[in-house]
Every structure is written in C-alpha cells, then in structure tokens.
Amino acid sequence: MTQPIAVLDGPFWPYLALILFAVLPTEIWRWLAVGFAAAAVMLFDKRRMMLAMLAGETILIGGVWLLAG
Numbered sequence: 001m002t003q004p005i006a007v008l009d010g011p012f013w014p015y016l017a018l019i020l021f022a023v024l025p026t027e028i029w030r031w032l033a034v035g036f037a038a039a040a041v042m043l044f045d046k047r048r049m050m051l052a053m054l055a056g057e058t059i060l061i062g063g064v065w066l067l068a069g
Contacts, residue, residue, distance in 0.1 A: 033060040 034056030041052035 030060055033063065 034053065037056035037059045038049075038052035041048065041055045045051070
C-alpha cells in the first residue's frame, strides 16, 4: 500500500487546497491585467509608473464589475 503524503494527511490540507484551487487561478488574471495595462500606459509615457499601475487596477476592477453585473 502507498504511504500518504504527510503534508496532505495533516490538518493543513484545506489551506493547501485553498491556495492551489482558489488563489493561484485567480491571481494569474490579476497579474495579467496589471501587466497589460502597465505595458499599454508605458508605451505612451515611460516615466509614469503610478499611472500605469492605476490603469491596471482600473481594468481589473472594471472587468469584475462588468462580469458580475
């Protein structure tokens, strides 16, 4: 018989499952939105990093608002 993996057999397996199945799949979309918006703003003016980050967050929040409504 195969021995169980100690990490998955203990009390922390729900936290591992939460990270693997909830956090990581949604976090990648956040980083992509911020990255694409930052790349779009940075094409026009490379000195305005804060504007690029705000544009990324705006796109992310706007996308969630449109999909949730």
